Amino acid sequence: MGPRWKGKGSKAKALADPMSKIVLQLHSCLIQSNSEGLLCGCSVLLSVEAQQADLLSRSCFGETMVTVEKDKQWFELSMEEAFYLCYALKCLKIVEDQCPKSDDQIWQYMKSRSALFPYLYKAYSHLRMKNWVVMSGITYGADFVAYRHHPELVHSEYAVIVSSEEEGDADKRLRVWSDIHCATRLCGGVAKTLLVLDISRNGHSVDSPSCLESYTVKERTITRWNPEQCREDHTIVESENGAKAGI
Known part of the structure; x- marks a missing residue:
């Protein structure tokens, strides 16, 4: 976007x-x-x-x-x-x-x-270290929103949801299609891209901040497919029998 x-x-x-x-x-x-x-x-x-x-x-x-x-x-x-x-x-x-x-x-x-602080912090620090401005995303139903620079100069580019697939972790968002559908529709309505940060502990505990070095972050962007973006205007398709139809 x-x-x-x-x-x-x-x-x-x-x-x-x-x-x-x-x-x-x-x-x-x-x-x-x-x-x-x-x-x-x-x-x-x-x-x-x-x-x-x-x-x-x-x-x-x-x-x-x-x-x-x-x-x-x-x-x-x-x-x-x-x-x-x-x-x-x-x-x-x-x-x-x-x-x-x-x-x-x-x-x-x-x-x-x-209980989600280790994952939220890892996601926050991951984006901050890349020089993104990271702020609360509660207004948009997300964990964070990410700006390229100060909000006075630019609109937020991403709505960020932090996820973990570790067994037993409390956050179970985006595990069903309806959650993904709602999130992408909301992001589309406010001109943002949904960025999902999957945090993996790789078998390490959450007992100490030193474990953060062993955590990994997988970035995924999810957007709605807009058929209009893949369609030629005024396209005429000729059928096999010679009839013409507008798509």
Whole structure:
């Protein structure tokens, strides 16, 4: 389907300021400020200065929270976003009750909040490492939506569903034809391509984040067949008896 840029000059802006460069700047800024996020339910709260807030917004990490503080700004990070900054980029510390948590402790905490967290995180990090902007896809009945750059510049290109065929795993979506039919119709209606990420643990457990290196991701795009795209306009087919019929 390809990217749908928002307005004249959006593509040029994205090319001049690639997402990989913005994330690198965020990485450096968070390390310099020794940033700490606070565990709070199914999210992580992060208090930042103006420069950090700007970079978080430009790199699409977290949602801005409305507070009465003038000197500080708060962001709410999803579990996948927070763990990516903490574990993959090593630029964020996560604390609970003023006590820093190890990667293993954070992993166990987030896994206890969502049994699907290991698969969702693997999918999230897989796309982020390819410099896609990844945001919640709940509006479209998906796990994530993927943007080529900032949502202000381009529409999301993919609706992402995370799947696993491991025996005993909880997520059983897209196992029947009706699920696939509904998903593809919805994606077609909002001009997105359905991207299914099949996560395989390859026999490894979900007990530690170190197991993520052994997980593999298989990408599949699913689209509806549109017969009009395979049809010649005004085609005349001559039958064997010489009669003509329009198709």
